[in-house]
Amino acid sequence: MKKQSRFIFSVLAFGYSFLYIPLVLVVVYSFNDSRIATIWGGFSTRWYGELLRNEQILDAAFLSLRVALTSATLATIFGTMAGLVLARFGRFKGRTLFSGMISSPMVMPEVITGLSLLLLFVTLQQLTGWPGQRGFGTITIAHTTFSMAYVAVIVQSRLLAMDESLEEAAMDLGGTPLRVVFDITLPLIAPAMMAGWLLSFTLSLDDLVIASFVSGPGSSTLPMYIFSKVKLGVSPDINALATLIIAFVSIGVLIAWLAMRRSGERS
Amino acid sequence: MKDFIRIRGLSKHFGDFAAVDRVDLDIAAGELFAILGGSGCGKTTLLRMLAGFEVPTAGTIEIDGVDITHRPPYDRPVNMMFQSYAVFPHMNVEKNIAYGLRKDKVAGNEINRRVDEMLKLVQLSDFRNRKPEQLSGGQRQRVALARALIKQPKVLLLDEPLAALDKKLRERTQFELMNIQDELGITFVVVTHDQEEAMTLSSRIAVMNRGRFRQVGTPKEVYEFPKDRFVAEFIGTINTFRSEVKAASDDGLEAFSEEAGITLIAHGEHAAKVGDTVDIAVRPEKIFLDKEKPTDSGVICIPGVVDDFGYLGNRSLYRVRLESGKIVQVSSQNRRRSVTRFLEWEDEVWLSWQPASAVVLVD
Amino acid sequence: MAATASNDQVWRRVAVAVPYLWLLVFFLAPFAIILKISLADPVIAQPPFTPTFDESGDLSVSADNFRFLLTDKLYAITYARSVIMAGAATLLCLALGFPMAYGIARANAATRNLLLLLIVLPFWISFLLRVYAWMGLMNNYGVINNVLMWLGVIDHPLQLMYTDFAIFVGLAYSYLPFMILPLYASLERMDMDLVEAAQDLGASRTRAFWDITWPLAKPGVIAGCLLVFIPAMGEYVIPYLLGGPESLLIGRVLFDEFFVNRDWPLASAVAIVLLLLLVVPIVLLQRYQARSQEEAT
Numbered sequence: 001m002k003k004q005s006r007f008i009f010s011v012l013a014f015g016y017s018f019l020y021i022p023l024v025l026v027v028v029y030s031f032n033d034s035r036i037a038t039i040w041g042g043f044s045t046r047w048y049g050e051l052l053r054n055e056q057i058l059d060a061a062f063l064s065l066r067v068a069l070t071s072a073t074l075a076t077i078f079g080t081m082a083g084l085v086l087a088r089f090g091r092f093k094g095r096t097l098f099s100g101m102i103s104s105p106m107v108m109p110e111v112i113t114g115l116s117l118l119l120l121f122v123t124l125q126q127l128t129g130w131p132g133q134r135g136f137g138t139i140t141i142a143h144t145t146f147s148m149a150y151v152a153v154i155v156q157s158r159l160l161a162m163d164e165s166l167e168e169a170a171m172d173l174g175g176t177p178l179r180v181v182f183d184i185t186l187p188l189i190a191p192a193m194m195a196g197w198l199l200s201f202t203l204s205l206d207d208l209v210i211a212s213f214v215s216g217p218g219s220s221t222l223p224m225y226i227f228s229k230v231k232l233g234v235s236p237d238i239n240a241l242a243t244l245i246i247a248f249v250s251i252g253v254l255i256a257w258l259a260m261r262r263s264g265e266r267s
Numbered sequence: 268m269k270d271f272i273r274i275r276g277l278s279k280h281f282g283d284f285a286a287v288d289r290v291d292l293d294i295a296a297g298e299l300f301a302i303l304g305g306s307g308c309g310k311t312t313l314l315r316m317l318a319g320f321e322v323p324t325a326g327t328i329e330i331d332g333v334d335i336t337h338r339p340p341y342d343r344p345v346n347m348m349f350q351s352y353a354v355f356p357h358m359n360v361e362k363n364i365a366y367g368l369r370k371d372k373v374a375g376n377e378i379n380r381r382v383d384e385m386l387k388l389v390q391l392s393d394f395r396n397r398k399p400e401q402l403s404g405g406q407r408q409r410v411a412l413a414r415a416l417i418k419q420p421k422v423l424l425l426d427e428p429l430a431a432l433d434k435k436l437r438e439r440t441q442f443e444l445m446n447i448q449d450e451l452g453i454t455f456v457v458v459t460h461d462q463e464e465a466m467t468l469s470s471r472i473a474v475m476n477r478g479r480f481r482q483v484g485t486p487k488e489v490y491e492f493p494k495d496r497f498v499a500e501f502i503g504t505i506n507t508f509r510s511e512v513k514a515a516s517d518d519g520l521e522a523f524s525e526e527a528g529i530t531l532i533a534h535g536e537h538a539a540k541v542g543d544t545v546d547i548a549v550r551p552e553k554i555f556l557d558k559e560k561p562t563d564s565g566v567i568c569i570p571g572v573v574d575d576f577g578y579l580g581n582r583s584l585y586r587v588r589l590e591s592g593k594i595v596q597v598s599s600q601n602r603r604r605s606v607t608r609f610l611e612w613e614d615e616v617w618l619s620w621q622p623a624s625a626v627v628l629v630d
Numbered sequence: 631m632a633a634t635a636s637n638d639q640v641w642r643r644v645a646v647a648v649p650y651l652w653l654l655v656f657f658l659a660p661f662a663i664i665l666k667i668s669l670a671d672p673v674i675a676q677p678p679f680t681p682t683f684d685e686s687g688d689l690s691v692s693a694d695n696f697r698f699l700l701t702d703k704l705y706a707i708t709y710a711r712s713v714i715m716a717g718a719a720t721l722l723c724l725a726l727g728f729p730m731a732y733g734i735a736r737a738n739a740a741t742r743n744l745l746l747l748l749i750v751l752p753f754w755i756s757f758l759l760r761v762y763a764w765m766g767l768m769n770n771y772g773v774i775n776n777v778l779m780w781l782g783v784i785d786h787p788l789q790l791m792y793t794d795f796a797i798f799v800g801l802a803y804s805y806l807p808f809m810i811l812p813l814y815a816s817l818e819r820m821d822m823d824l825v826e827a828a829q830d831l832g833a834s835r836t837r838a839f840w841d842i843t844w845p846l847a848k849p850g851v852i853a854g855c856l857l858v859f860i861p862a863m864g865e866y867v868i869p870y871l872l873g874g875p876e877s878l879l880i881g882r883v884l885f886d887e888f889f890v891n892r893d894w895p896l897a898s899a900v901a902i903v904l905l906l907l908l909v910v911p912i913v914l915l916q917r918y919q920a921r922s923q924e925e926a927t
Binding site for chain 1: 637638641642645646648649650652653654655656657658659660661663664667726727729730732733734736743745747748749750751752754755756757758759760762763764765766767769773803806856857860861863864865866867870871881884885888894897898901904905908912915916919920
């Protein structure tokens, strides 16, 4: 047993290092004074300053945030509906197609999803004149479409694990099905909906390929901007941006974890 | 009134499978009625049809003269106490109990008054603001009960109410339920697989198997006068002797049993004729054990040997082996306290019982 | 559920209709459009493909693009390379991920949560940035080369960047959490008592593993492999940033065909063929997900 534990331990150590060392290095080099990222030139925060003065980045970040907020919210609404339908509505005509469509976007390669949506928008424009300008609207629609699949799966699992007699009891006491959804079901799946929203938000902020397909000239999301710079090689202001994002996400996850721990202790 | 609840021809089919098969039932107002059966017999499906969670494939349900067969659950004068209690975890005790009244749009202070009343009835007045996670199982059950009763339903359905409780709590809750029912006069319909629960709680029992009622009657009727072998064997234990009828009259019969080795006499109503094969059935507690052959000529006696026994404190259970090899179960109260045992393994004994103690079961 | 009033029927229909319609329009219909365009010819126009029905109203489709794809050796090689690359990355993820998931499942409750958190955290950090981080590690003046040279193992920098090897490592790095999480979910249910009981009865460690641990882990292995393989097949960013001009993968080819060559019909055909290759894994994965939903109830 001992030998097995040592093996497992060393694999775990290697695995986690594999995951984190690249990120640690990025953070370290973001404070590197030298322009050539791989040669240390002294500690400096000048890249952060440059970052804040860069209008392109700020515009891109702002667009990404707006898209992420909107698409996460829409995806949560639609995904929750879909999750409710799949978990509670039993068999109905077209259910197989519905459940197939719900789970596919999660695994479809992004180039295919991106291509298909762009072609759809082009066709729609031919037929109806909309969308004239591809940008915020089209990117939001694209992100909502794939994010809602994730929300649906999360909500569906939570509902399947939930005691159905809670909803039946509410109906028995006089609640119509619609009332019961708002009185009982939604409050109880709220954490799952929140998790779905957060996941959708992250997926949207992070998406590069699909946004590249469905955006238009003048609408660049943050990942698109980063990609255009990174194509040319390692760059120090991207290091700074990366560090900010890593810090932001880490703090967010840490807060969420502590909050979950505390609510777990209370009960 | 006798037919406060009228169920006629009620059936529920899932594909080809009949979970409930043409059930007829009348329940009187204020009755505490139990539906008893093993798992898969259809009792839960029947209950859910009463509550409105399943739509019957055929048949009707009337309550107090009104046909409610197709009414949705939120539109029936029926409330249910679920097996899992289904107390809303995100609401405190007060909000749980008040939920039904809020749905009925009752006025605020009226709600408070009635919630107070209910809390007193189930003895949870101090727990008004607690959350369900802070309550024990038994307390949550009382919240579920109060929540259902506050709407003053015409019928209260209870799904395995005592299943999750330990023995002591079960006894206490049994009597509490009976008292509450008595006080409020609401018709209770209880579904259970536990015979003891059914026998103690109810004024009448329906024994259910494979979607049909095998017998409906008072606990005594069902226990002492079972209509068929299933009911006889389902409730308690019973010894059966396969016998051929030699003589029959209006108030009894004589049948020869190879297993017993003698002709058994049974007094009581029956539907058998000479030549029929019947089961003569006797409950273990109706049989006496003696080391000597009983002198009373009116009793049935059979010799046997003690095969095994178990000491249960208030009574002892014996397994007696007859000459034919058949094992007969006997239960006797330990009326006297003594250090030595009354009977030992392989002791020779005489079994005896009154002819009126036996029941004739025709297949 | 049972008898509902007609008002609720309306709400039920709405709840089904809204996501259904959305998906039909924005998910399913686009595939039909890809198919339609893959059967067209490219033109210098806006949009750059011939319409399905020409001026006289006749159907104008051609299977030229598919014929081209099936006969051109370059495409066949590229598809094959993508399968091999995705497969290899999947295997590396499995080799590394399985022991890790096992280790996490075996850990005590407090450590386990922390370990899981540390697996999920990189997932929340931008995918692009994590790939970018590897660029810094692997280039000629990057940390790996510096360390190796300092250790004296090599005396001039290894060409790590812009190779198939870099793509391979990049894929494994990015998709490792996708392998670990489903594996962990399966292994978590494993009861160590069962394994110990088997060993008590005389089974060797490997026997105990195959008889007890593996059957439990199998669904997680299948799910994890599919969750890595399917998206990896169509990867664009990683081959672009980490690969060289000869390391062409199908995702990149599709993108270039579309944006660089402006040959929309051909790009569509490439997408259709890729989809056909992935149909079997996708259906398998959906079947697995449906089954694990049922098991949870």
